[in-house]
Amino acid sequence: MHYIAGQLRHAAALTAFATPTANGYGRYRPYSFAPWRIGWSVDNRGSAIRVVGGPGDTGTHVENRLGEPCANPYLYMAADLAAGRDGMTRAVQPPPAETSDPYAGESRLLPRTLAEAVSALEESDFYRGEFGDRFVSYYVKMRRCEIARRQEAIRAAGAGGEGSAGGKAAAEDWEMREYFEFF
Secondary structure, eight states: OHHHHHHHHTHHHHHHHHSOSGGGGGGOSTTSSSOOBSOEEESOTTSSEEEESOTTOTTOEEEETTOOTTSOHHHHHHHHHHHHHHHHHHTOOOOOOBOSOTTSSOSOBOOSSHHHHHHHHHTOHHHHHHHOHHHHHHHHHHHHHHHHHHHHHHHHTTOOOTTSHHHHHHHHHHHHHHHTTTO
């Protein structure tokens, strides 16, 4: 339980490692079987942290559902393990498990964009202490450059804001060019 509490405590900043691409945030929406809020549940794929199994079941395990396939598995796992260890070290208790609709709960929302997640990481004294100030600052700078390139592509297309149909199309075009060959 302490491990889960640590994951929840650091979830906003952890998201920058688990979902490191701008287009990864498109799946964070209600009823998509991806998380929307920072909460946990037993066997509900809509929660950020999912516990599968139960007391006495040797197959019981904890799933952190923040990650996308483009995440660096080493950074994602290191961030997850560090958060869980912090919860265990501090003996933090998690809030009660979500027993109904995790999308309609009252727990904090996950970052909606890569920019929000990067800001949470930048402000995280915890991850700066775990991974080093220099590494976190460099990682934040890389992600901010990616965000700026995406925004510039949308502006250069003259497609309006990101919320417009043209802006969305320009963002999708940039994402295909940026990510397709790497992932």
